[in-house]
Amino acid sequence: MLKIEYVYWLIGAWLILCAIYNIRERRRSMAAFWAVVGCAFLFGDAIMAAGAAHTRWPAQAMGTGVIALGLLAASGTMQKHDSTESERRDSAERLGNALFVPALTIPFATIVFVLVLPRLSLRGIPLVDSTQSTLVALGLACVVAALAAMLTTRAPATQALSEGRRLLDALGCVALLPMLLATLGGVFAATGVGEAVAAIVGMLIPVGSPLACLLAFALGMVLFTIIMGNAFAAFPVMMAGIGLPLLIHKHGAAPALLGSLGMLTGYCGTLLTPMAANFNIVPAVLLELRDQYAVIRAQWPTALALLAVNVILMAVLIFR
Template sequence: MLKVEHVYWLIGAFLLIAAGMNVRQRRWSMAAFWFVLSGAFLLGDLVQLATAAGVRWPAQAMGLGVVALGLLAASGTMQTKTAGEEERRESASRLGNRLFAPALAIPLVTLAIVLGAPYLRWGEASLIDGAHLTLASLGLACLVALAFALRTTRSTLPQSLAEGRRLLDTLGCVALLPMLLATLGSVFAATGVGDAIAALVEMLIPTDSRLACLAAFAFGMVLFTVIMGNAFAAFPVMMAGIGLPLLVLRHGAEPAALGAIGMLTGYCGTLLTPMAANFNIVPAVLLELSDQYGVIRAQIPTALALLAVNLALMWFLVFR
């Protein structure tokens, strides 16, 4: 059975390879960064088991590793390395739009595997872990896309690993940001941030007003998405603090409409923040734009227009 742990192990193995390649080139800080990060993917299950058994030092060692990652990222010694301009132009002119095929294969193959998972069985056993079906399917789709990319570019697996390492080095510590942000929403919810927001909102706005509560929810979704870089992380916090207690329970808002449009409203914040690194910073780095925040500046009018439209939609649809 393909489990999500197998995907993590594969990522950890690639990070180890990237660290080894950097060691050969004497890029010690970059090598140390990927080596430490690989431990989280390769040893995460063992750390969890040790913690459950009452052995605390593996988790403490992992915490020291996180501190080490922060120090390496802040040291300024993780220099990037990009391909030459002439090499990029030659490759682009040779391959053209065929380069998009492997990238498009990832979502298409993921969708096909998720939809076909009930039929992917060996006797009575499922071939893919149903508990983490989407993540396991995504990992398998990436392997299919890799094979497709090797065929399209007529490259070899060692070449693909070297280019993958170069791309990873180009991103540097930015590659880690989406993973950190993914945990932020659950951390905020577990620490009672939603309750604190509810108390703060009741102090600052007239909670008997539907419009005031709705505006607080919408702008709160945008603000927390700007802070966290991810509307999924902001959603549980804002629903716990404003959506459920004030809009749904007090003013009778329709939960489905509030959740759907509220999530879309949070994405307006995604367009405005460098914390959404995979959307706004990574493209600027890969395209070597002169303005690191050029993508965000171009998206500001769209974000504000969408916010106004979403506010109107919520007002007319949530309280029907």
């Protein structure tokens, strides 16, 4: 059975390879950074098993690793490696629109794998765990896209690995931000932030008004997404604090409509924040824009317009 752990191991092996590339070129800080992250991917299962057995040292080691990542990122010694402008121009002119083939392969292959893999079995055993099929499909799609890139560019596998390392180094510690922010939402929910939000909202707004509760929920989704950079991280907090107790239980809002439109409202905050690095900062880095906030400056009118539309849709639909 294909499991998500296999995808993690593949990512971990590649990160260790990136560390080896960097240590050979004497970029020691960058090598240490990716080596720590790679070990987390490779040995995550062992760390969880040790934690379940009440062995403290793996958790302490991982905590030390997280601190080390923060110190390395803040040290300013993580030198980036990039190709020359002439190399990029020559490659772009030679390949033209064929450059889009590997990038488009990822979403299309993911859709195909998501639809096909859960239906496959071997001797009565499902080929992939249905609860992990989407992530496994995404991992397989990335492998297929890498093969498509090599076929499109006619580059050897070693060059593919080297260029992948170069791109990862160009992103640096920003590449980890989406994972950290997604984890932050679970931490907030587990530590009772949702209940604290509910108490604050109860003191500030008239909870007997469904429209007031709706505005608090919508603006809270946007605000928490701006802070945490991820609507998935904001959603459990706002749903626990306002959505469930006030909108659904007190005012009878439709849960499915509130959930879907609430998430879409949170994405308006994604367009406004540098914390959503994979959407707003990474493109600026890859395109080598002079203004690292240029993407956000171009998006904010769209974000505000979508926010207004979403609030109107929720006010009209969720209380019917």
